[in-house]
Amino acid sequence: MIRLLLLLPFIGLMIVPFYNIREPYLFGFPFFYWYQLAWVPLTSLLTYIVYRSVRRAG
Amino acid sequence: MLANVDSAAFAVFLVLFILVTGMGFVAARWRKPETLAHLDEWGLGGRKFGTLITWFLVGGDFYTAYTVIAVPALVYAVGAYGFFALPYTIIVYPFVFAVMPVLWKVAKNRGYVTAGDVVRGAYGSRGLELAVAATGVLATMPYIALQLIGMEVAIKALGLSGEVPLVLAFLVLALYTYSSGLRAPALIAFVKDIMIYIVVIAAIAIVPSKLGGYGAIFTAADAAFAAKGSGGILLSPAQIVPYASLALGSALAAFMYPHTLTGVFASSGGNTIRKNAMLLPAYTLLLGLLALLGYMGHAAGLKLASNNDVVPELFKTLFPSWFAGFAFAAIAIGALVPAAVMSIGAANLFTRNFWKVWVDPKVTPAGEAKVAKITSMLVKVGALLAILLMPTQFALDLQLLGGLWILQTLPALVFGLYLTWFSSTALLAGWAVGLAGGSWLAWSDGLKPLHGMDFGAGKVAIYTGLLALVLNIVVAVVVNLVLKGLPQARLSREAA
Numbered sequence: 001m002i003r004l005l006l007l008l009p010f011i012g013l014m015i016v017p018f019y020n021i022r023e024p025y026l027f028g029f030p031f032f033y034w035y036q037l038a039w040v041p042l043t044s045l046l047t048y049i050v051y052r053s054v055r056r057a058g
Numbered sequence: 059m060l061a062n063v064d065s066a067a068f069a070v071f072l073v074l075f076i077l078v079t080g081m082g083f084v085a086a087r088w089r090k091p092e093t094l095a096h097l098d099e100w101g102l103g104g105r106k107f108g109t110l111i112t113w114f115l116v117g118g119d120f121y122t123a124y125t126v127i128a129v130p131a132l133v134y135a136v137g138a139y140g141f142f143a144l145p146y147t148i149i150v151y152p153f154v155f156a157v158m159p160v161l162w163k164v165a166k167n168r169g170y171v172t173a174g175d176v177v178r179g180a181y182g183s184r185g186l187e188l189a190v191a192a193t194g195v196l197a198t199m200p201y202i203a204l205q206l207i208g209m210e211v212a213i214k215a216l217g218l219s220g221e222v223p224l225v226l227a228f229l230v231l232a233l234y235t236y237s238s239g240l241r242a243p244a245l246i247a248f249v250k251d252i253m254i255y256i257v258v259i260a261a262i263a264i265v266p267s268k269l270g271g272y273g274a275i276f277t278a279a280d281a282a283f284a285a286k287g288s289g290g291i292l293l294s295p296a297q298i299v300p301y302a303s304l305a306l307g308s309a310l311a312a313f314m315y316p317h318t319l320t321g322v323f324a325s326s327g328g329n330t331i332r333k334n335a336m337l338l339p340a341y342t343l344l345l346g347l348l349a350l351l352g353y354m355g356h357a358a359g360l361k362l363a364s365n366n367d368v369v370p371e372l373f374k375t376l377f378p379s380w381f382a383g384f385a386f387a388a389i390a391i392g393a394l395v396p397a398a399v400m401s402i403g404a405a406n407l408f409t410r411n412f413w414k415v416w417v418d419p420k421v422t423p424a425g426e427a428k429v430a431k432i433t434s435m436l437v438k439v440g441a442l443l444a445i446l447l448m449p450t451q452f453a454l455d456l457q458l459l460g461g462l463w464i465l466q467t468l469p470a471l472v473f474g475l476y477l478t479w480f481s482s483t484a485l486l487a488g489w490a491v492g493l494a495g496g497s498w499l500a501w502s503d504g505l506k507p508l509h510g511m512d513f514g515a516g517k518v519a520i521y522t523g524l525l526a527l528v529l530n531i532v533v534a535v536v537v538n539l540v541l542k543g544l545p546q547a548r549l550s551r552e553a554a
Contacts, residue, residue, distance in 0.1 A: 007152070013145040014302050020138075020298065027272060028275070030276060032292055051332050
């Protein structure tokens with residue numbers, strides 16, 4: 001079941017109308033940009049969580 | 059030829075290029091195998107690359123020199139839409155994590171070198187094997203040509219004119235790939251990627267401070283698009299589906315290419331690939347920030363002859379010339395790694411799935427390596443001639459179709475890892491219809507990657523490659539159902 005975490009980046013990035021907006025800004029970046037950039041470390045983290053469980057399982 | 063050259067920039071460029079060339083030849087002795095006259099060694103570096111080498115190698119050949127030029131150029135020209143490369147290079151990794159370790163295991167256990175090998179192993183079909191292999195080679199050729207375009211832009215930015223520098227650089231590349239195989243780009247990738255990281259980090263740290271910060275950069279880009287009357291720093295409603303479908307389709311296609319698969323097969327194990335799926339997004343972060351160079355071009359008020367000049371011009375305008383030379387060297391060297399891996403991937407396909415099957419079934423491992431070495435040379439010469447003799451647009455159009463084509467090999471390559479339901483005939487039919495139908499759609503849309511579809515609620519444009527993939531899968535399912543209904547077909551399949 002933990003593998004389903006890998007679907008979150010797909011969902012988070014395919015809902016384009018949700019993040020196709022300017023505000024809130026972060027460090028001068030409109031939401032559209034920092035939201036997508038934030039998915040990079042988030043995806044790595046989710047992958048790491050899945051990796052830990054897969055590695056233990058064998 | 060040397061009239062407009064800045065000597066500091068040129069000196070830095072030349073020193074780095076010579077260094078890398080030396081590394082290319084020395085690579086034959088790096089992690090020295092008993093013999094290089096075996097495709098596992100020449101074409102896959104012995105399947106022993108650990109996490110770090112795989113990270114540099116796959117990062118180096120997935121995020122190509124052309125990316126460094128073209129993504130900021132697209133963002134400069136159209137704005138937010140050009141950013142689809144970011145979601146694309148994020149969602150590709152969960153897919154890699156889930157699928158590629160399975161593929162690696164099959165390849166390792168059975169000694170497979172290419173996607174064609176995997177497909178033949180799964181279905182025992184020469185036809186499907188040839189279809190997958192031919193698609194791989196055809197899709198890769200224009201991709202290599204694209205790397206040359208990236209290199210051309212960097213060489214031109216240095217002030218060198220004429221085609222001699224490009225030909226020389228490519229000749230050097232061809233020679234060390236011939237002698238060292240995959241070890242050459244794997245070793246060079248270290249230098250290339252570190253250089254690219256330095257260049258991009260310098261750019262994103264220093265350029266904004268010169269242009270008044272990121273807020274000012276977005277404001278300037280916004281104003282430039284408003285003045286131009288097209289593009290924007292957000293997507294227009296009509297761009298939303300194209301954005302999402304291009305990201306998804308590109309992500310599914312990315313690891314069907316021979317060069318990315320070669321990186322996967324060359325790694326030392328499933329966990330190496332899984333760890334890389336976790337670590338490779340570092341490059342994506344870099345790419346996302348790199349894309350912003352397009353907006354920095356607006357903020358710096360650059361006047362460009364071609365959108366592709368945005369990155370070189372930005373460096374020439376805002377940095378000392380020696381660092382501009384360093385940046386151009388990074389881009390030119392950045393083209394060498396993917397070009398080498400692509401030509402090796404294509405050569406492996408040709409050797410294993412065409413030469414060994416149809417020309418010389420009794421070929422020895424040493425013979426295979428020989429054929430692959432010569433093929434890699436021919437593939438590169440072909441790409442060079444295409445760039446020198448044909449308009450650039452031709453390579454770009456073919457590259458676009460190439461993405462669509464390679465995506466059509468996904469069902470044949472991936473479904474068999476999980477299911478035994480599909481027959482090779484059904485997958486071959488799906489591949490043929492997807493390939494022909496997709497190409498025809500793209501052709502009739504004037505070689506644009508998007509096709510307008512009417513679902514009753516107005517027209518929506520979708521990435522054509524994704525439409526073709528859906529068609530491909532539907533045809534495969536239908537044909538399979540029909541074949542299962544025919545008892546004699548079932549018998550012959552069981553006999554095969």
